[in-house]
Amino acid sequence: MFLYLVNTVSIWLCKVGALPHSNIDHAGICPSNPSELVTRIISRLDNLPSSQDAAVQLCTGEVSFARWPCCSLMELLLRYLDVSAPPSTTVLEYLINSTIDQNEKHRLRKLVNDREACGRWLENYWPTLLTALNQFPNSKPDAATLCSLLPKIQARFYSVSSTPMTRSDELQLTVSVVQFLTQNDGKRYGLCSNYLNEIPLGTMLPCFVRSAPSFRLPDDKSAPVILVGPGTGIAPFKGFCDEMAIELHSFRRVNNHFKLRVGFSREKDQRKTYVQDLIREEGRSIPIALMEHGTHLYVCGDVNVAQGVEKAVMAAIKQHYSITEEKAEKFLLTLRDEDRYHEDLFGVLYKTTVLKSCDGNLKTEAGFRNWISSLFN
Ligand SMILES: Cc1cc2nc3c(=O)[nH]c(=O)nc-3n(C[C@H](O)[C@H](O)[C@H](O)COP(=O)(O)OP(=O)(O)OC[C@H]3O[C@@H](n4cnc5c(N)ncnc54)[C@H](O)[C@@H]3O)c2cc1C
Incomplete structure (x- = not known):
């Protein structure tokens, strides 16, 4: 070996629940975003729901967002929307419209239209949504519109390290905690591996299994x-x-x-x-x-x-x-x-x-x- x-x-x-007892080779884990990160993102958004518990209505034009459950903005950003990956071109385009600062508009347009500049930006910062919002501090995105543009958090797979022959009701995962420095020395944390590293004992974890x-x-x-x-x-x-x-x-x-x-x-x-x-x-x-x-x-x-x-x-x-x-x-x-x-x-x-x-x-x-x-x- x-x-x-x-x-x-x-x-x-x-x-917990009706999981098969054998033939489980991978566990798909559905992580949540860190609550501190989500709170900081929400503080940068405009047109927040009337109360913390109010359900957000996500729709743009004819498209309704039935794929998300009816929940609060906090829950949506915590459990369903990917805010840790670098923002997509669509999100950057939306930020152009949500800032009145001409210099910010110019820099954002460059990222959208110049692939090399965008590549350098990604390499230097590996920016999360919050990094982008901080770099363009005059942008005030509308909460519901921004959420409708964000991708879904993807489940991460982990190989099962245990065998049902010894502990049939438990699955062991061996997880490398992804923490790295970007070119400009910013700290970045892999979403799921850090989530798994930090969740308190006894937390209910949404996951599924598959065989290989x-x-x-x-x-x-x-x-x-x-x-x-x-x-x-x-x-x-x-x-x-x-x-x-x-x-x-x-x-x-x-x-x-x-x-x-x-x-x-x-x-x-x-x-x-x-x-x-x-x-x-x-x-x-x-x-x-x-x-x-x-x-x-x-x-x-x-x-x-x-x-x-x-x-x-x-x-x-x-x-x-x-x-x-x-x-x-x-x-x-x-x-x-x-x-x-x-x-x-x-x-x-x-x-x-x-x-x-x-x-x-x-x-x-x-x-x-x-x-x-x-x-x-
Ligand atoms: C079939 C399968 C089985 C797997 N089994 C395991 C397993 O048993 N154990 C395990 O630890 N992982 C396993 N993985 C990988 C795991 O699914 C995740 O991709 C990994 O944990 C990172 O996820 P994250 O959410 O923490 O990081 P993410 O939030 O996805 O971020 C990681 C991002 O950072 C980038 N990155 C930059 N620098 C680094 C760096 N130095 N190291 C890592 N990423 C960097 C990555 O390319 C990636 O884009 C498996 C993947 C597959 C497909």
């Missing part, structure tokens, strides 16, 4: 597996290891059959090691395992790293068997056809300065091994 962590928390969800049948341990329990988990790509492998421990009747027996390789790529005081480096360092053992022992390869995490892993595996096969790139590529395709190359991908994460480094105890290989063992106690 290859691992790579940043700042990660373990979350346990207790299932192609990312399960092989039916043949004796088949060897290689698990590559950069960052929170480790998430589903915790459940895999639990399952293997049950199959083999104890984690000690898993440990006897288990080789753990750990790499750190973000620690200042350590050599940067990526999972691709670990694959390279393994030399011929990975090509032999895949080509000659029917091993299954599992890769979970960021799309870019997954591509790097594929390249590293292909290079190892090419080198060890002295074959051409085309042949190595063909072999990987066969591996996929035989359902032995499994991927569970998280999408693309941009590389920016990460605010928090990993927990001090996890900075050494020994500390990391202790942490892994503690997962099984």
Whole structure:
């Protein structure tokens, strides 16, 4: 197993209601916006409802907004509307009309019409709705109109790290808390991961589940597996290891059959090691395992790293068997056809300065091994 962590928390969800007991591989979490952020946004809006509890009427022209439940402005902005992503062009266009300041109008028009300028703005500030409102302080958007232009908060998926074989009424998630610095040193916080990191114990959490049948341990329990988990790509492998421990009747027996390789790529005081480096360092053992022992390869995490892993595996096969790139590529395709190359991908994460480094105890290989063992106690 290859691992790579940043700042990660373990979350346990207790299932309430009629959720299936098995075949749950991903949980879709519907986060809420931070209330302080919403309060600050509301303070910048015009034509607020008559009272805090009054339901907002969202409609522009003929279009009615039946997709939102009838609720107060606060609830709408807390639970349904995405205010943490950078504002869309439509919102920026609306801000042009809601400011009387000519200089602000000019700057907003530039963002709307000049893609390069807009790109630089995004790169420098990764602006939330509040950032934009603060940068154009004379804009006074109408509350209902602005809300009608905002997108819905999207649910975020998390791989389930537990197995129903041990705790059938609970789901464990392994969540990397996304906090990063923008180019101009502004702090930004990923919506859902920070929401999960901060919700008080016992909070009712809107979520749904889905299965990922192609990312399960092989039916043949004796088949060897290689698990590559950069960052929170480790998430589903915790459940895999639990399952293997049950199959083999104890984690000690898993440990006897288990080789753990750990790499750190973000620690200042350590050599940067990526999972691709670990694959390279393994030399011929990975090509032999895949080509000659029917091993299954599992890769979970960021799309870019997954591509790097594929390249590293292909290079190892090419080198060890002295074959051409085309042949190595063909072999990987066969591996996929035989359902032995499994991927569970998280999408693309941009590389920016990460605010928090990993927990001090996890900075050494020994500390990391202790942490892994503690997962099984
Ligand atoms: C199938 C699937 C399974 C997943 N499983 C897991 C899992 O088990 N554990 C887990 O932690 N995540 C998992 N993810 C990712 C997860 O769904 C979220 O995308 C992640 O938690 C960020 O969401 P957020 O709301 O906190 O951040 P958002 O509010 O969505 O903001 C993150 C934004 O910041 C950008 N960004 C800039 N710099 C960085 C940086 N340094 N790091 C990250 N983002 C940066 C991102 O590109 C993104 O646009 C999974 C995704 C998928 C699709």
